[in-house]
Amino acid sequence: MKTVALLGNPNVGKTTLFNLLTGSNQRIGNWAGVTVDKKEGFFEDVKIVDLPGIYAMDTFSNEEKISKSFLENEEVDIILNIIDASNIDRNLYLTTQLKQFNKPIILAVNMIDVAEKKGINLDFNKLSKLLNVIVIPIVASKGKGIDEIKNILTTNEQFLKVDSNNYNFKNEKETYEYIEDILKKCNKTMDINKSTFKDKIDNILLNPWLAYPLFILSMALMFQITFSWIGQPISDWLDGLLNDNLLPLLTNLLSNTSPWFQSLIVDGIVAGVGGILVLLPIILVLFACISILEDSGYMSRVAFIMDKLMRKMGLSGKAFIPMIVGFGCTVPAIMSARTLESEKDRKLTALLVPLMSCNARLPVYAIFAAVFFPNYTGLVVALLYLLGVILAFILGIIFKNTLFKKDEEPFIIELPEYKLPSFKNVSKQILEKAKSFLIKAGTIIFSMSVVIWFLSNFSFSGMVDVNDSILATIGNFIAPILKPLGFGNWQSSVSLLTGLLAKETVVSSMGVIFAGDLTATLPLYFTAASAISFLVFVLLYTPCISVIGAMKKEYGTKFTLFSITYQLILAWVVSFAVYHIANLIL
Structure with a gap:
């Protein structure tokens, strides 16, 4: 079986090409020791290994180290290098580095339609001769050129190996002079000054005055679609179906069984796992929105405009999206951090995202604020959200200068062409995330539901x-x-423990434990100062088990335990300070 290494810069259509070549015959896991996707796909006697998207082989990031190690140590028969024809000069920099591995190379020149609109018209035969590689022009989004790639990969054609000594340039500037010389010889026409659709849109979306308002508007629309128009209504319908129909039906069917068995099935497994599964529509809709924005090319612009602010807390601009998603639900926020190229960014984002107050905490905020601060309910809730953001910013700076001090990496981003999102690609990504969530996180949720019951x-x-x-x-x-x-009463402690299943259960547990109207009962157990302290603890302490499951799946047990531990300590310290300060004020 032939092994083909698929490489390319981010946003050049590598995932689209991989999916077109392999179809559904894929295996997805992680590279040993890191949370970077390891994708393998097959067709006929060919195995395609989809290596992480990188700009160069300078080993700044884990992605680059993985690619370099794979090419140096594994049995690779062919390198399939996909590049963006509309940014060919920058993309060929990686190509020149790949030639140093002395492997046969197929150069898939993607987005030739976009390049032609920009006034770039290449002589692909001449480019093939000058680079001494097979060059195939393609339009991956439309499937053009894919059959030709398949035919070459499945034949026994002898590829010319490259003498790596001829491409061992001393520095980046020598390399680019070589690329420029080649492009001069193989360009039929090249009018790069021609104003394009991309330029016109960028003049609006990257405008200093319009960029941030437009971004806020797009995020508001995404959350409106997810939590008001599509995702949340479906989730609410499923929740009603579960609680109003399925659970009563099961209770009736199991009425003749032993009480403990009935409780295990109804109150433990079905209620626990079902309560998490009803969140799936929210997760899928949210991922659909993110995938569409990513596929269209807009997310790269968001990363660009937010980078300066996010850098202060040790993150790249792209990490801003999972942070925003965390206000809705932490599970998709943790999972969407996978779109970040840097492992450092993924881990640091995963540590900070739980501090963004998810909507599951709202019932707790609402009842306590209404009971103890009836005239300032909205202000109290807003301050809790703001506190989470401020602490995330502070901790980001601390982690940046401690845990990730030696992991600083340059932020390089190519602003891709705008395009209509591919329904096939978006659907495939959504299904992958849904499958992963149900299989991995679902098993942990099942186990924890039984334990808590x-x-x-x-x-x-x-x-x-x-x-x-x-x-x-x-x-x-x-x-x-x-x-x-x-x-310090056991009822509060138990409520917080059951909140590990879902934060909404903090209030419902109190309703069962106190066996009465919470509006009348809570003041018997809390003062205004202890109430605000309790709310701060709910904001900051360990997230629900679905988040723990997603984090364990993405980053492993040790990382998850560290996250749980630091949040518990943070929650205790901040709540302690808030309680004693509030006692002096209230």
């Missing part, structure tokens, strides 16, 4: 009331730790 329904003597359960015992054990924060 067991703890809340049993003592060491058997099935008991929640007040006598193991969970209550654990709550009494934890309560002294929370006493300095102003809410």
Whole structure:
């Protein structure tokens, strides 16, 4: 079987080409030790290894190290290098570096239609002779040229190997002089000063006065689609179907079974796992919106305009998107961090995203703010959101100068051409994310649902009331730790524990435990100062198990444990400070 290494700069159509060549015959995992996608696809007797998108082989990032290591140490028969014809001079810089590996190269020159509109018309035969590689012009978005690539890869044609010594340039400037010389010889016509559609749109979207308002508008539209028009309504319908139809039906069907078995199925497994699965429409719609913005070329502009601000907290501009998504739901925010090229950016973003207050915390904010701050409810909730943002910024600076001090990487981004998103590509990405979420995170959610159900329904003597359960015992054990924060009762401790399943359950657990109207009951257990301290703790402490599952799946156990630990410490310290300051004011 032939092994083909697929390489190219980001945003040149590499994923589209990979999907067209391999179809559904793909395997997706991670490279050993890093959270970078490892994609392998097959057709006939050819294996395509889709290496991470990179700009050069200078080993700044893990992606570049992976690609270099693969080409140096694995049995690679052919390098398939895809480049953007409309930015061919910059793309060929990687090509010259690939020639140093002394492997046969097929150069897939993509987006030739876009290049022609920009006034660039290449002589591909001459380019092939000058570079001593096979050159195939393609338009990946339309499937043009793909059959020719397949035919070459499946034949026994002898490729010419390149003498690496002829391309061992001393520096970047010598390299670009070589590229410029080649392009002069193979350009039929080249009117690069011609105003293009891209230029006209960029004049608007990157305008100093319009860029940020337009970005805010696009984000608002994305959240409106996700949480008001499509995703949330479907999720609410599924939630109603689960709670109003499925759970009562199961309860009725299992009425003749033992109480513990009925509770396990209904209250534990179905309610726990089902409560997470109803979020799937939100995740899919959100990913669809992000994929469309990414595929259209707009996300690269967002990364460009936000980079300066995000750099101050150790992140590139592209990390701004998962942070915004985190206000809706932390799970898709963690998963969408995969679009970041740098492993450092992915990990740092994953550490900070849970500090963005997701909408699952809103029921807790709403009931406590209404009870203890009825005249300032909106202000209290807004300040909680703002506190999360401020702490994320501060911690970003701290992590930048400690954990990721040696991992600074240059931010390089190519602003791609605007294009209509491919329905096939967007659908494929959404299905991949859905499958990954259901299989990986779903198994962890299932396990944790059973554990929490067991703890809340049993003592060491058997099935008991929640007040006598193991969970209550654990709550009494934890309560002294929370006493300095102003809410050292076991009921609060238990509610926070059940909040690990879903933050909304903090309020519902209190409703069951206190067995009464929370509006009348909460003031018996909380003061205004301890109430605001409790809200701050809910904002900052360990996220729900679906987030933990997604983080474990993406970054491993050690990283997840570190995230959980630092958030617990942060929540305790900040709540302690808030409680004692509030006591002086309120």
